[in-house]
Amino acid sequence: MKEKSLISINDYSKSEILEILDIAEGFEKNPRQPILSDKVVSTLFFEPSTRTRLSFESAANQLGARVIGFSDAGTTSAKKGESLKDTVLTVACYSDVIVMRHPLAGSARWASEVSPVPIINAGDGANQHPTQCLLDMYSIRKTQGKLDKLNIAFVGDLKYGRTVHSLVIAMCDFDTTFHLISPEALKLPSYVKQHIKDKNLEYHQYLSIEEAIDKVDILYMTRVQRERFADPIEYENVKNSYILTKDQLKNCKDNLKILHPLPRVNEISEEVDDTPQAYYFQQAQNGVYVRQALLSAILGAV
Amino acid sequence: MQKKELQVSAIKNGTVIDHIAQNHVERVLYTLNLSKYKDQIYFGANLDSKKYGKKGIIKVSNKFFAPEEISKIALVSPTATLIEIRDYEVASKKQVEISDEIKGLVKCVNPNCITNHENVLTHFEVVNKDEIVLKCRYCEKNTTKTNIEFV
Numbered sequence: 001m002k003e004k005s006l007i008s009i010n011d012y013s014k015s016e017i018l019e020i021l022d023i024a025e026g027f028e029k030n031p032r033q034p035i036l037s038d039k040v041v042s043t044l045f046f047e048p049s050t051r052t053r054l055s056f057e058s059a060a061n062q063l064g065a066r067v068i069g070f071s072d073a074g075t076t077s078a079k080k081g082e083s084l085k086d087t088v089l090t091v092a093c094y095s096d097v098i099v100m101r102h103p104l105a106g107s108a109r110w111a112s113e114v115s116p117v118p119i120i121n122a123g124d125g126a127n128q129h130p131t132q133c134l135l136d137m138y139s140i141r142k143t144q145g146k147l148d149k150l151n152i153a154f155v156g157d158l159k160y161g162r163t164v165h166s167l168v169i170a171m172c173d174f175d176t177t178f179h180l181i182s183p184e185a186l187k188l189p190s191y192v193k194q195h196i197k198d199k200n201l202e203y204h205q206y207l208s209i210e211e212a213i214d215k216v217d218i219l220y221m222t223r224v225q226r227e228r229f230a231d232p233i234e235y236e237n238v239k240n241s242y243i244l245t246k247d248q249l250k251n252c253k254d255n256l257k258i259l260h261p262l263p264r265v266n267e268i269s270e271e272v273d274d275t276p277q278a279y280y281f282q283q284a285q286n287g288v289y290v291r292q293a294l295l296s297a298i299l300g301a302v
Numbered sequence: 303m304q305k306k307e308l309q310v311s312a313i314k315n316g317t318v319i320d321h322i323a324q325n326h327v328e329r330v331l332y333t334l335n336l337s338k339y340k341d342q343i344y345f346g347a348n349l350d351s352k353k354y355g356k357k358g359i360i361k362v363s364n365k366f367f368a369p370e371e372i373s374k375i376a377l378v379s380p381t382a383t384l385i386e387i388r389d390y391e392v393a394s395k396k397q398v399e400i401s402d403e404i405k406g407l408v409k410c411v412n413p414n415c416i417t418n419h420e421n422v423l424t425h426f427e428v429v430n431k432d433e434i435v436l437k438c439r440y441c442e443k444n445t446t447k448t449n450i451e452f453v
Contacts, residue, residue, distance in 0.1 A: 008442065083420050106416040106440025125414050127441050191444075 002300040005112040005119040009130040009166045014173045021138050023293035023302055024286070031289065035301040037064035042095035044087070045122070046073040046102040051262060051284060052122045052131070056099045059291035063301075068094060085114045092117045097298055100124075118298050126162055131294065132261055133166040135287040136220070140171075142286065143257040143279060144217055147171075153179035153212050156222035156242050156267060158188040163261045164222060169195045178203035179212040183238040185229060208241050214251040219244070219277075221260045223267045246271045259283050310346040313363045318385040319375060322358035324348065326379045330360060333374050333452060334367070341365065354381065373407060376400045377434060377450055400431050408436060409451045415441035424453065 001016060012020070027033075041060040045053050053071055060067045070076050078087055084102070088111045091098055100111055101122040108121035108128070123129040141147050152171060154164050158180055168178065168188065172195045180188050180203060187205065196203050206212050213219070224242045229235040243266060244258070260268060260280040272278050296302045322330055327347045336343055342363040351357035358379075366386060367375070375382050376398035386393045404426045410417045417424045417440055426436035426445065434447035 084416070085420065102416075103414075104416045104419055104441075105412060105414050105443070106410075106422075106438065109440045110416045110420070110422050124416075125441070 001297040003118055004298060005108075005115075005121075006130050006294060006298070007108045007112055007119065007121045007124075008128045009133045009170050011130070017134065017137065017170070020134060020290065020293045020297060021141060023297060024134075024138055024289040026302075027289040027292040027296075028286070031292065032062050034064035035296060036060065036299060039065045039097070039299050039301075040095040041065045041067050041069075041295060042091050042098050043067060043069035043071070043122075044091060044098060044100045044102075045069065045071045046076075046078060046100075046107075048072065049101055049123065051287070052101065052129075055284070055287045056120075056122065056131075056291050056295075059288050059295055062288070063292055063296060065295070069099075084111060088115045088119075097295065120294060120298065126160070128166060129162055130166065131287070131291055132163050133170050134294070135283065135290040136163070136167050136259060136261070137170060138286045138290050139257075139259055139279060139283040140218055144255060147174045149175045149177075150218060151177045151179060151216045152218045152220060153181055153209075153216040154188070154220045154222070155181045155209060155244070156224045157186045157228060158182040158222070159186040160228060161222045164188070164220070165192050167220065168192050172196055172199045172201060176201060179206065179216055180204065181206045181209055181212055181242075183207065183224065183234070183242070185234060186224065209244065209248050210251075213248060213256075214253065217253060217255055217257075219252075219256060219258045221258060221264075221267055221280075223265055242267060244268045244272055246275060249275060249277055252277060309349050310344045310359050310361055312390060313342065313344070313361045313387055314390055315388055316341075316361065316363040316365050316386075317367055318387060319360040319362070320357070320383040320385060321351065321354060321379075321381050322360065323379045323381050324354070324356040324358065327358035327360060329378050330358070330375060330382070333378050334371055336360075336362065339365070357381075370407065372398055373401065373404065374452060377404070377408065377447075380431065380434060400428055400434070402428055404428060404436055407452060408445060409453055410438045410441060410443065411445040411449045411451075412438065412441045412443040415443065417441075 057067050092115050097118050099120045099122050105125035105127035108124040112119040226235050256277050257279040258277050345360040347358045348356050382398045385395045406423050425439040429435045429437045436445045
């Protein structure tokens, strides 16, 4: 993986993904090691993001790397009309790896084609967010002790959620049984379902969490947004079905863990935070270890 | 024996684009920018075809198409046949072919794709040659036959 950009989760083979997860496990045991002390990491955030940027910067700092960058394109020459290519070529002169988030889909792939240093995609518009996918997989493996043959439920907006699409596709390599819980209007797109069918895996579709809660090992929550509905009445009818409460967990399996890419708005009641099933903040913590693993693998330090 | 009557007049030199999918003649003319062409053009639509039921045909005098133009024809009408005529004789005949990758020719359908905002040459993988489905190398969205726009 040395010097290899990560743009889309599909760029990594199953064995490369597992290798990153194994390396991340090492960082969880020992997160502060000065192995990147001679490296400079730049974080180019052309659109705001709290979690992803801070998580990358924390990962880099804990390994001793220096971090440069910006978190608001308004303060950069992009505002003056500089092309992405020119920005990337310039920043590549100052750093060993570039972590980039950009509002346009495909920007990260383009950056990786022009950049002499590797690019890590931290989100390119509605397209890909591969490090989220890796940290989700890490969290699944850690809580369940394995990735194979699990029952995973995806809840909420399965139509537009890019994290859902990437994770479903990645988990197709692990004999997963999928439980897809969404309003009619926000079902998983057929191109993603095709990946499940191609691998002859089982999937079930439901309209409510209750129908599936006793069958699953992982409940992956996402937010159902009002603006996704053409008909506001339809939104009012369904919105409460996708808010997870403590009461809904009474029939769950003992090993169930709840994941959420965050930020949460109201789709998981705060009362759930204190249950043994809640795992979303640890999931965010795991993001640091996975990003440490990626940075050190790409920079050739492990 | 009665001589078979041509449905569209013959040309002396040039190219015949035969077996154009029904209702696609206009699209091919437009795609190849033939409305500005100065020499003779004959075309016919909804002609009988043994192979396809109905077909279209375009005959362009003194014009031999470049590979890039042939790729465009293939994207608009993958069933088309290209026949080069020299002195009323068939000099060559071939089925148009779609390559595995398309660079530059086509615009990405996704308005939020980087290729529609910066000076980036579009680049597609042809994921389905029959239905014409082009997957953008950058934004990973599909551009299909019905929404193809040329650069």
